[in-house]
Amino acid sequence: MAFSLFLTALGGIYMSTYPSYLGLSILYGYWGFTTIFLFWAAMIKATRVWGGQHRQGIAFGLLDGGRGLVSFAFGWLGILIFSILLVNEIEVSSLLERKEAYRYVVLICSIIITLIGVLLIIVLKDNPNQQTSSPRIISTRQVFNNYLKVLQLPSVWLLMIIILCAYTGYKITDIYSQYANEVMGYNETDAAAIGSNLLGIRIIIGIIIGLLADKTRSSLMMIISFAITIIGALIFALGFIEAHTTILFGFTIITVATGVYAFRTLYFSAIQEGKIPMAVTGTAVGLISLVGYTPDIFMGPAMGILLDDSPGALGFQKVFLMLAIFALVGLIAAYLFHRLNTKQLPQDL
Incomplete structure (x- = not known):
């Protein structure tokens, strides 16, 4: 999961350069790989493990409620950063000024995602006492x-x-x-x-x-x-x-x-x-x-x-x-x- 977050953040850095339409199309597919292929199943399994035998409902409830809260927070954070960095009122701002402000919104979000990846490595560790029949490397x-x-x-x-x-x-x-x-x-x-x-x-x-x-x-x-x-x-x-x-x-x-x-x-x-x-x-x-x-x-x-x-x-x-x-x-x-x-x-x- 941490690896997928790092790769997702790299995509954000690329997006801040304002790539072409083709570049954005490739980026969208790339993010599909980093967020779905690498992250999704691992996140669901980690939530299931955390929920144990009797707390599956609250585990996934907190997961989705938290996702909604984070989506809401990131939306307002983006608006806040954009409004602070925008020199003039949006009605009179030039396209160049708006692009520059939005670039920092994307970069700051990418930094936050990277920090979350680091935090994930530090906080979310395998339980050495938990027995699992799933080997780490399988054929x-x-x-x-x-x-x-x-x-x-x-x-x-x-x-x-x-x-x-x-x-x-x-x-x-x-x-x-x-x-x-x-x-x-x-x-x-x-x-x-x-x-x-x-x-x-x-x-x-x-x-x-x-x-x-x-x-x-x-x-x-x-x-x-x-x-x-x-x-x-x-x-x-x-x-x-x-x-x-x-x-x-x-x-x-x-x-x-x-x-x-x-x-x-x-x-x-x-x-x-x-x-x-x-x-x-x-x-x-x-x-x-x-x-x-x-x-x-x-x-x-x-x-x-x-x-x-x-x-x-x-x-x-x-x-x-x-x-x-x-x-x-x-x-x-x-x-x-x-x-x-x-x-x-x-x-x-």
Whole structure:
């Protein structure tokens, strides 16, 4: 994880030089390698190890709540640095002045990421008393066998479907501000504030859902979260929300956000319940993520097509109908996951 942070920071330094469009495209792929390929599975496994047998919910709840808090803090930090370094008011500043101020925003963020990497090496160390069946260096054959072993687990396939359906809902949160502006008639500032306020909700939901998941079961909370998402999505899809129904709009936004953000905690806290061996956690996370996060590829174009073909409220209704369908599929998968892992008593992995 530390190595991936160092490489990510190097990418930030390159970005501060204002590369060409081709350079930015390559940088985007490079960051995909440093943050997803190198970092993601290792972070999930480290969180699972930290959570132990009985604290998976709160471990992943704190992880996602913390991610939301850090995203919020970095956003405001960037704005603060930019405003301090900008010589004149932004309305009268030249492009060169704005570029110079933004360069330092990127460089300072890269420095912070580097320091976090150093801190990670110092603070997060392997527990010498913890026994693990996973060797530090494994052969290519063992890697292949791990993939075969993971693919034989029904819980892995169900989690692929669950995360794909849940992440579809997360991607739809990108249009909340647009909905507020184009359908509800909010001005740009008030519409943008909705997205910022939802970040605060994400932090609270992450911790609460994590505690509830530890008290009950992650699969049960996933079933409830999908049900909540379906209710909120159908209120949008059936056209109950209009420009004058401000209270209903706010209530429904919070309802959908609650269902969607709950999964940011539940995604991988369910790995323990699914009885996926600790030794192949990284492999399982990689395969699950490969399918589960495909909405990053298709949701943007899908929403764009629906909104372009049906301008106004109708297009948004179609988007939320799509969300309701995905949530229904996810609800079925979550129920099957719950049934599958209820047949046997939990066992130490």
